Amino acid sequence: MRWRRHTNQIIGFLVLLPSMALVGVFVYSFIGRTLYASLTDWGQDPAQALALNPITRFIGLDNYRQLFTGVIDARFRQDLVSTVFFTAFFLAGCLLVGLLLAILIDHKPRGEGFFRGVFLFPFALSFVVTGTIWRWLLQPGGGVNQLPTMVGLPAGSFAWLTSKQQVWRFDWNALPAMLAWAAALSLAALALSALRSRRRGRAAAAAAGAVLAAGWALLAGPAAAPLPFPELHGFNLAFVGIVVAAVWQMAGYTMALYLAGLSGVPEEIREAAVVEGASEWQLYTRVILPLLAPITLSAMIVLGHISLKIFDLVFAMAGPDNAYTDVPALLMYITTFRGNQFAKGAAIGVILLLLVAVIVVPYLRSQLKEGVHE
Amino acid sequence: MSAGRARPSWRWAMYACLALAAGLFLMPVYMMLLTALKEPAAIGLDTAWQLPRTWNWASFARAWTSFLPKLQNSLVLTVAASGASAMLGSLNGYVFAKWPFPGSRIVFAFILFGMFIPYQAILIPLFGFVKSIGLYGSIWGLVLVHTVYGLPITTLIFRNYYVDIPDSLIESSALEGAGFFTIYWKVVFPLSLPGFVVVIIWQFTQIWNEFLFAVTLSNPQSQPITVALAQLAGGEAVKWNLPMAGALLAALPTLLIYVVFGRYFVRGLLAGSVKG
Numbered sequence: 001m002r003w004r005r006h007t008n009q010i011i012g013f014l015v016l017l018p019s020m021a022l023v024g025v026f027v028y029s030f031i032g033r034t035l036y037a038s039l040t041d042w043g044q045d046p047a048q049a050l051a052l053n054p055i056t057r058f059i060g061l062d063n064y065r066q067l068f069t070g071v072i073d074a075r076f077r078q079d080l081v082s083t084v085f086f087t088a089f090f091l092a093g094c095l096l097v098g099l100l101l102a103i104l105i106d107h108k109p110r111g112e113g114f115f116r117g118v119f120l121f122p123f124a125l126s127f128v129v130t131g132t133i134w135r136w137l138l139q140p141g142g143g144v145n146q147l148p149t150m151v152g153l154p155a156g157s158f159a160w161l162t163s164k165q166q167v168w169r170f171d172w173n174a175l176p177a178m179l180a181w182a183a184a185l186s187l188a189a190l191a192l193s194a195l196r197s198r199r200r201g202r203a204a205a206a207a208a209g210a211v212l213a214a215g216w217a218l219l220a221g222p223a224a225a226p227l228p229f230p231e232l233h234g235f236n237l238a239f240v241g242i243v244v245a246a247v248w249q250m251a252g253y254t255m256a257l258y259l260a261g262l263s264g265v266p267e268e269i270r271e272a273a274v275v276e277g278a279s280e281w282q283l284y285t286r287v288i289l290p291l292l293a294p295i296t297l298s299a300m301i302v303l304g305h306i307s308l309k310i311f312d313l314v315f316a317m318a319g320p321d322n323a324y325t326d327v328p329a330l331l332m333y334i335t336t337f338r339g340n341q342f343a344k345g346a347a348i349g350v351i352l353l354l355l356v357a358v359i360v361v362p363y364l365r366s367q368l369k370e371g372v373h374e
Numbered sequence: 375m376s377a378g379r380a381r382p383s384w385r386w387a388m389y390a391c392l393a394l395a396a397g398l399f400l401m402p403v404y405m406m407l408l409t410a411l412k413e414p415a416a417i418g419l420d421t422a423w424q425l426p427r428t429w430n431w432a433s434f435a436r437a438w439t440s441f442l443p444k445l446q447n448s449l450v451l452t453v454a455a456s457g458a459s460a461m462l463g464s465l466n467g468y469v470f471a472k473w474p475f476p477g478s479r480i481v482f483a484f485i486l487f488g489m490f491i492p493y494q495a496i497l498i499p500l501f502g503f504v505k506s507i508g509l510y511g512s513i514w515g516l517v518l519v520h521t522v523y524g525l526p527i528t529t530l531i532f533r534n535y536y537v538d539i540p541d542s543l544i545e546s547s548a549l550e551g552a553g554f555f556t557i558y559w560k561v562v563f564p565l566s567l568p569g570f571v572v573v574i575i576w577q578f579t580q581i582w583n584e585f586l587f588a589v590t591l592s593n594p595q596s597q598p599i600t601v602a603l604a605q606l607a608g609g610e611a612v613k614w615n616l617p618m619a620g621a622l623l624a625a626l627p628t629l630l631i632y633v634v635f636g637r638y639f640v641r642g643l644l645a646g647s648v649k650g
Contacts, residue, residue, distance in 0.1 A: 012473035126583030142419030312585035353495035
């Protein structure tokens with residue numbers, strides 16, 4: 001029997017080969033080529049744009065240096081900031097609305113199936129359809145802005161997708177110090193939790209790291225300004241409407257994830273909590289939510305990577321050329337295919353990949369490790 | 375159920391919340407239909423919420439004739455790429471679930487990662503590649519691309535589906551002398567129908583709705599519906615009845631699938647959050 005098992009494993013490997021080759025070429029070799037392209041001057045010379053096989057020069061990390069510290073690439077830095085804000089609000093909105101809807105449905109109302117269907121259907125639409133509808137709803141003189149007039153209030157006047165207002169502004173030059181402070185704080189939190197679980201060595205290492213990071217932020221941070229002049233970035237209010245549309249589309253998805261988790265909470269646990277006198281509120285906050293933590297994590301990862309890649313929704317809602325609602329995924333497309341700045345576009349693509357990989361790779365590792373114990 | 379014991383006053387508060395949420399979720403659809411059914415001249419920002427005086431169905435007819443070729447492009451693309459990626463994914467899933475070889479988990483992880491990458495990170499070489507094999511601007515270039523980038527999710531769903539087929543079933547047919555493909559064809563494949571439904575529905579929805587590859591790799595002749603819709607709605611001084619009618623046409627196929635196959639749709643959705 002053993003030899004037969006081996007034969008089948010070999011056949012299995014051969015059956016996988018085409019897919020492995022396809023993924024190898026289309027994912028990994030293409031990532032490699034993008035990485036290489038991002039280290040060249042491809043697109044800086046007009047002759048390269050027209051040539052079939054452009055002659056490019058290796059210029060190292062120059063494109064990246066320009067993106068983060070070059071005068072002309074301020075738009076990229078604002079896009080990066082915008083994505084971070086967008087991701088934070090989008091995640092918070094989806095998790096909050098999704099959880100609320102799931103809890104409501106979990107109470108088994110009459111018409112449960114109908115409500116579930118209504119909350120989830122936007123997920124079946126494309127971002128382009130969603131964007132088209134919401135673009136109309138958010139026209140400055142109509143749609144949502146007209147709603148207050150129905151109850152006799154004056155119409156709203158917010159320029160949803162074109163507002164130039166920016167809040168929570170900060171100087172890009174303060175970013176290195178801010179990042180160092182963030183590192184110091186999270187290391188300090190790590191040290192505290194290690195101390196609580198009595199892992200002295202780990203606590204000491206984390207504490208030392210925290211002190212180091214804080215010290216660097218204090219002493220070297222102000223000197224580490226990437227730009228010779230102050231450059232303010234912040235949260236563009238034009239994004240509010242895009243967050244609303246994105247939450248409208250994805251909150252139902254989050255609800256479905258939570259509902260799957262809620263159906264896995266054993267009835268005995270709920271009953272035991274009620275018998276011990278837990279109120280409805282306590283039942284959810286003390287018992288059920290902690291049990292749903294893995295779902296929250298999954299939802300955050302999936303939504304987070306969607307949010308970092310967001311492209312079609314912004315394209316359809318605000319158009320590709322609206323600077324106030326720009327994101328790196330869109331800028332990459334414009335830089336590459338409109339501006340023919342292939343190398344710079346490639347660099348933006350690589351930065352996006354790194355951002356996504358930082359959250360996805362640890363998650364995939366932990367998910368697949370769990371799988372081994374099945 | 376804890377809710378069964380909830381007080382009546384809580385019940386009506388719950389229904390109020392549900393009704394409010396349902397209203398908010400349906401509001402954009404209401405606006406879409408309302409605007410699509412108005413005469414172009416009757417569409418104004420300050421009358422956006424009012425019912426049309428005369429119901430005008432002509433926008434749907436116009437959107438239908440101008441979008442028909444794009445809908446056909448989308449249909450060919452979606453059916454071909456969903457079918458191909460489902461078939462390959464099924465075979466891959468069978469190998470990973472039933473004939474794991476040394477190192478197969480690492481291969482699995484490497485394939486899965488492809489599902490999460492921002493496609494901007496491969497777009498430039500992909501564009502060059504599709505052009506170099508002569509498929510730029512052809513619907514078959516998009517079919518190839520969607521088949522390949524669909525492999526991670528289809529492999530994942532089938533693998534998790536096949537893990538639940540008892541090993542004893544595989545072993546007993548192996549004892550009877552059945553080989554790799556006979557076992558797949560006689561034992562695994564006949565049990566796969568629900569798996570195929572989940573995967574094909576998922577892929578159909580994803581590919582029908584996709585935009586980035588579509589806008590990068592197609593030309594006006596091979597444009598899928600999403601690109602055509604974005605261009606129509608993005609034009610200056612649009613009359614909104616047409617984009618709204620077009621949005622409805624673009625949304626209908628996936629909405630129909632959602633309504634008819636809701637349960638399977640949710641299973642695909644849950645599979646997308648991994649659990650290897």
